[in-house]
Amino acid sequence: MGCMIGAPRSEQFNDVYFSAHDGPGETGHVFLDGNGLGDRWQGRGMAESRRFCIGETGFGTGLNFLLAWELFNRTAPEGAFLDFISVEKFPLAAADIEKGLSPWAGRLSPYLDKMLAQYPARIPGFHRMVFDRRVALTLIFDDANTALAEVEGQVDAWFLDGFTPSKNPDMWTDEVFTQMARLSHGGTTFATFTAAGFVKRGLQSAGFAVEKRRGFGPKRDMLAGRFAGDVKKTTARSVKKIAVHGAGLAGCAAAYTLRQYGFDPVLYDPNGIASCASGNSVGLINPRFTAFRSAESDFYAGAFAHAMRAFPALGAGYIPCGAVHLVTDEDKEKRFARTVENWGWQDGLMHLADADSASGIAGVKLSHAALVLPTAARINPSLLCRAYADGVEILSEKPDGDAVVLANGIAALDHPALAGLPLHTVRGQITEIETPHALTGQKANICYGGYAAAPLGGRQVIGSTFQKWLTDTILRPEDDADNIEKLRTVLPQVGEVKILSARAGLRVASKDRFPVVGAVDANTLISAAHGSHGILSSLLAAHILADSLRGGPSCVGKSTLKALSPRRFD
Numbered sequence: 001m002g003c004m005i006g007a008p009r010s011e012q013f014n015d016v017y018f019s020a021h022d023g024p025g026e027t028g029h030v031f032l033d034g035n036g037l038g039d040r041w042q043g044r045g046m047a048e049s050r051r052f053c054i055g056e057t058g059f060g061t062g063l064n065f066l067l068a069w070e071l072f073n074r075t076a077p078e079g080a081f082l083d084f085i086s087v088e089k090f091p092l093a094a095a096d097i098e099k100g101l102s103p104w105a106g107r108l109s110p111y112l113d114k115m116l117a118q119y120p121a122r123i124p125g126f127h128r129m130v131f132d133r134r135v136a137l138t139l140i141f142d143d144a145n146t147a148l149a150e151v152e153g154q155v156d157a158w159f160l161d162g163f164t165p166s167k168n169p170d171m172w173t174d175e176v177f178t179q180m181a182r183l184s185h186g187g188t189t190f191a192t193f194t195a196a197g198f199v200k201r202g203l204q205s206a207g208f209a210v211e212k213r214r215g216f217g218p219k220r221d222m223l224a225g226r227f228a229g230d231v232k233k234t235t236a237r238s239v240k241k242i243a244v245h246g247a248g249l250a251g252c253a254a255a256y257t258l259r260q261y262g263f264d265p266v267l268y269d270p271n272g273i274a275s276c277a278s279g280n281s282v283g284l285i286n287p288r289f290t291a292f293r294s295a296e297s298d299f300y301a302g303a304f305a306h307a308m309r310a311f312p313a314l315g316a317g318y319i320p321c322g323a324v325h326l327v328t329d330e331d332k333e334k335r336f337a338r339t340v341e342n343w344g345w346q347d348g349l350m351h352l353a354d355a356d357s358a359s360g361i362a363g364v365k366l367s368h369a370a371l372v373l374p375t376a377a378r379i380n381p382s383l384l385c386r387a388y389a390d391g392v393e394i395l396s397e398k399p400d401g402d403a404v405v406l407a408n409g410i411a412a413l414d415h416p417a418l419a420g421l422p423l424h425t426v427r428g429q430i431t432e433i434e435t436p437h438a439l440t441g442q443k444a445n446i447c448y449g450g451y452a453a454a455p456l457g458g459r460q461v462i463g464s465t466f467q468k469w470l471t472d473t474i475l476r477p478e479d480d481a482d483n484i485e486k487l488r489t490v491l492p493q494v495g496e497v498k499i500l501s502a503r504a505g506l507r508v509a510s511k512d513r514f515p516v517v518g519a520v521d522a523n524t525l526i527s528a529a530h531g532s533h534g535i536l537s538s539l540l541a542a543h544i545l546a547d548s549l550r551g552g553p554s555c556v557g558k559s560t561l562k563a564l565s566p567r568r569f570d
């Protein structure tokens, strides 16, 4: 992005992000007034439905989003909720957004500061941010043509804001217009700064009634209109009180997240908070790697980006120490190379390193190359549960609620509709050791099938066993020996190890090793089978549950929702 006063410019498209003449004025005229938003938000429809969804092509600096939020705050009734979905193929860095919007910093700062504080790492896929229990931003870092096809939900107003159609025809395709129509209802409107003939015709043939209106500033014309199809706006059920069964990571993350959307959750767990595997004192934050980008990898990628924004504020012993994943065999070598190629993360978020540079990053002499995640982290899952549950009532007797979230692990199978769900437990024992002399310089987590968490205060956790066939949590000395042996295989310099403590827990996993998240029936939802990536997956899962309860647009793609669904085994 290049910048002249008041008008950031894209060198790639040779076009401005918004009017050089008056950015906010253009947003107001074209997008906010073009969709009649102030009037609609003050009107009867809004007072009844209490929710509104804007869809945008081209997030850019977020100026349109910020001004829509400002107007919503001024005009929409108390208790109303705004969803804003925006697709962006070439996301700007937060610093460029700040610079580009600096001429209006005073006016925008109540919104801009909050947005920038949560602006996601530029990882392809869906990213959800929630502000003030009133506004949710779903940013999709992908091409509009593929991204919109993944959106599930209903849009009330469209902002078409790609660069000028002649300079960027890829953003104004029949595929985009067809997806807009799929996501629209009878009351949906759209507005765009352009009056290009092919845009007008494309929108018309997708089912929109289009009219020319006066453009902004020097622009003579713009287009606006409405969806002409006979589709009803869906109504959300009115649920408020949610009984969350299970006070481990999945349940506590659900309670924490549901409050952000204005729900009133209570936690129920006869064993108290973080009593099972979630009670460990150290957990590593890593996505599960796959060779290709897929519905599954998108879930972990989005969950990783989400955790990076959410965890620092929660404390809970969060340390972004980074992680090196050792390339211990040929299969991993191929898989990691493909992960880097296909996931499309920037270098600063994921890269390959030879043994020498991986050693520098880890602070330990390594004899393997590695996949490096500089922003990966460690956290204390037990403290995380407590931070999530802060301010939420925890009951030992089953409460009533308008809806129930089953986040109680294997006990979810007690629900009649879930009896056949292919879930099983996996026992894991971790060993806390005195940091061996050879690892005193270790800075990052080292993963090799097993793992050695970065040390803290002369001690560190190594793990973990993975036993499907054991269902008890009795500590086994041979498991400690196994953890130490795995560590020595990749780091032979470790030598003698002093064991300080051990802990065993049972996690739940599903047949396909992917979590089970979504609606079971009208009043029951599930978040389970988070396996060994539960720290990450439970938080994004919680947003999926919130979307399901509020009837809002989805915070992950349709394919990911399907891959997580409890019905996928039917």
Ligand code: SAM
Pocket (backbone or CB within 6 Å): 016, 017, 018, 057, 058, 059, 060, 061, 062, 063, 064, 065, 087, 088, 089, 090, 091, 142, 143, 144, 145, 161, 162, 163, 168, 170, 171
């Ligand atoms: N609404 C923005 C704002 O408030 O700052 C300005 C949007 S700017 C005119 C157009 C945006 O579309 C750019 O950020 C650009 O990177 C994005 N874009 C261009 N082609 C795209 C595509 N095929 N899919 C998704 N986004 C695209």
